[in-house]
Amino acid sequence: MYTASKLPKNYGSSGWVEMLPRRKPKPSLESTITADVAVIGAGFAGLSAARQLSLLDPALRVVVLEAALVGDGASGRNSGFIIDLPHEVNADDLGGGSLDRSRRDIKLYRTAIGLGAAMAEEHGWGKDVFDPCGRFSVARGTQGDDHILSYAKQLDGLGEKYRLLNTQEIREVTGSPAYTSGMHMPGTVMIQPADYIRRFADALHDPVQVFEQTPALSFERKDNAWVIKTPKGVVTARKIILANNGHAQSFGFFKSKLLHVFTYASLSERFDPPRLPGQRTWAATPALPMGTTIRRISDGDGDRILVRWRYSYNPTLTIGESQVSSAGRVHDSKFETRFPTLKGLRMEHRWGGPMALTWNGVPAFGEIETDVISACGCNGLGASKSTAAGIAAADMVLGVKSEMVDILSGYDKPKQLPPQPFLTIGAKTNMKIKEWRSGDE
Numbered sequence: 001m002y003t004a005s006k007l008p009k010n011y012g013s014s015g016w017v018e019m020l021p022r023r024k025p026k027p028s029l030e031s032t033i034t035a036d037v038a039v040i041g042a043g044f045a046g047l048s049a050a051r052q053l054s055l056l057d058p059a060l061r062v063v064v065l066e067a068a069l070v071g072d073g074a075s076g077r078n079s080g081f082i083i084d085l086p087h088e089v090n091a092d093d094l095g096g097g098s099l100d101r102s103r104r105d106i107k108l109y110r111t112a113i114g115l116g117a118a119m120a121e122e123h124g125w126g127k128d129v130f131d132p133c134g135r136f137s138v139a140r141g142t143q144g145d146d147h148i149l150s151y152a153k154q155l156d157g158l159g160e161k162y163r164l165l166n167t168q169e170i171r172e173v174t175g176s177p178a179y180t181s182g183m184h185m186p187g188t189v190m191i192q193p194a195d196y197i198r199r200f201a202d203a204l205h206d207p208v209q210v211f212e213q214t215p216a217l218s219f220e221r222k223d224n225a226w227v228i229k230t231p232k233g234v235v236t237a238r239k240i241i242l243a244n245n246g247h248a249q250s251f252g253f254f255k256s257k258l259l260h261v262f263t264y265a266s267l268s269e270r271f272d273p274p275r276l277p278g279q280r281t282w283a284a285t286p287a288l289p290m291g292t293t294i295r296r297i298s299d300g301d302g303d304r305i306l307v308r309w310r311y312s313y314n315p316t317l318t319i320g321e322s323q324v325s326s327a328g329r330v331h332d333s334k335f336e337t338r339f340p341t342l343k344g345l346r347m348e349h350r351w352g353g354p355m356a357l358t359w360n361g362v363p364a365f366g367e368i369e370t371d372v373i374s375a376c377g378c379n380g381l382g383a384s385k386s387t388a389a390g391i392a393a394a395d396m397v398l399g400v401k402s403e404m405v406d407i408l409s410g411y412d413k414p415k416q417l418p419p420q421p422f423l424t425i426g427a428k429t430n431m432k433i434k435e436w437r438s439g440d441e
């Protein structure tokens with residue numbers, strides 16, 4: 001029997017959720033039901049798995065169990081970049097691998113984007129939800145400038161398109177005098193993550209059922225099936241897809257193999273668009289891996305700025321509200337240096353959320369128990385990686401031969417982390433050094 005030692009908790013008020021109208025959640029499970037496949041977790045991985053299962057076999061009875069409200073978890077509270085190119089948050093360069101590995105990664109990421117594009121088209125989602133506008137990488141000094149040029153060389157090697165921008169050109173986009181250079185990569189899609197995840201869940205239909213506020217508390221094998229207990233119900237399913245990212249460890253899987261890292265965001269109040277020149281919407285990741293992500297978004301007749309910065313190592317999968325506030329104070333100063341014309345604008349929402357990294361940057365993917373397939377270990381890029389892992393997990397469950405399964409199964413297995421206390425000391429020191437090295441970026 002596998003019992004959850006811990007359940008997820010969401011910290012701070014996610015601006016993405018707060019911007020949306022109230023939504024009636026799907027019901028929680030309050031009965032005993034039977035399914036072909038049970039999916040644990042309704043983030044990018046879980047919802048993608050459910051969709052792929054129903055595409056492969058429309059008659060399949062699929063049950064998705066989500067501990068929280070759909071869209072409140074990490075998949076609905078990220079910065080909204082579905083990135084199509086190698087972008088390792090933990091690597092010294094953002095490419096972080098061989099050409100061969102990069103090409104396989106790109107294949108995964110573009111399949112993930114293809115899924116989002118198909119959903120957007122089928123359901124008529126606008127650019128406020130799913131916008132294939134690309135992203136910028138921005139630098140604030142010579143170190144960042146050099147990183148952009150070195151990343152450009154890696155993209156040349158891969159035959160990928162990009163456009164370099166000088167100081168003036170990046171200023172015309174961002175309206176900020178703070179950037180020294182930039183690069184535009186056209187393949188990234190920008191989403192309103194909470195809206196995307198909610199719509200995704202709402203688009204799944206019978207015989208796929210999504211239950212919100214229904215954590216899987218335990219599962220055990222009985223008569224060749226898995227019996228999953230939730231607070232008020234029971235699901236009996238032939239197979240399980242575990243799509244709860246770092247909380248796979250709460251069931252005892254991937255012990256000492258998942259590095260639990262949180263990151264933080266703040267979203268400003270609305271401002272009158274003419275106060276900031278440049279484009280009305282744009283999105284920029286930092287040239288240096290531990291730097292600051294910024295997005296300008298439109299919200300009705302006003303605009304808002306999103307700031308995402310800081311990674312913290314939290315092996316207990318929990319943070320305190322004080323960590324959200326402390327990251328927020330730094331967000332404020334990052335915001336002030338970048339947007340002098342918006343002086344005095346307040347941050348209206350602040351939040352944090354979890355990511356699960358592995359030491360060697362590979363996903364925690366594959367069969368981990370009889371008829372239990374894991375699509376976990378997002379490595380900080382879950383909008384692309386977890387979506388791809390969810391699709392592949394569904395293929396694997398149904399025994400479908402697919403390139404996605406081949407690619408994901410072909411990666412090494414997650415490496416054992418160093419023992420404690422060396423891990424905590426090493427992880428915290430490493431992040432502090434990288435944070436310090438990223439300086440103002």
Ligand SMILES: Cc1cc2nc3c(=O)[nH]c(=O)nc-3n(C[C@H](O)[C@H](O)[C@H](O)COP(=O)(O)OP(=O)(O)OC[C@H]3O[C@@H](n4cnc5c(N)ncnc54)[C@H](O)[C@@H]3O)c2cc1C
Nearest residue numbers: 041043044045067073075078079081216353381382383386
């Ligand atoms: C502030 C921030 C910014 C980020 N920006 C980006 C970005 O721009 N692009 C990007 O690619 N990534 C980004 N990330 C990372 C990204 O959000 C994650 O990689 C992604 O959400 C992982 O998706 P997932 O489906 O694997 O896991 P999750 O989104 O964590 O989903 C797992 C779900 O499982 C549920 N769950 C857990 N345990 C149980 C249980 N026992 N029973 C039932 N349900 C359970 C959780 O409630 C959760 O909803 C960011 C993260 C944060 C916090």
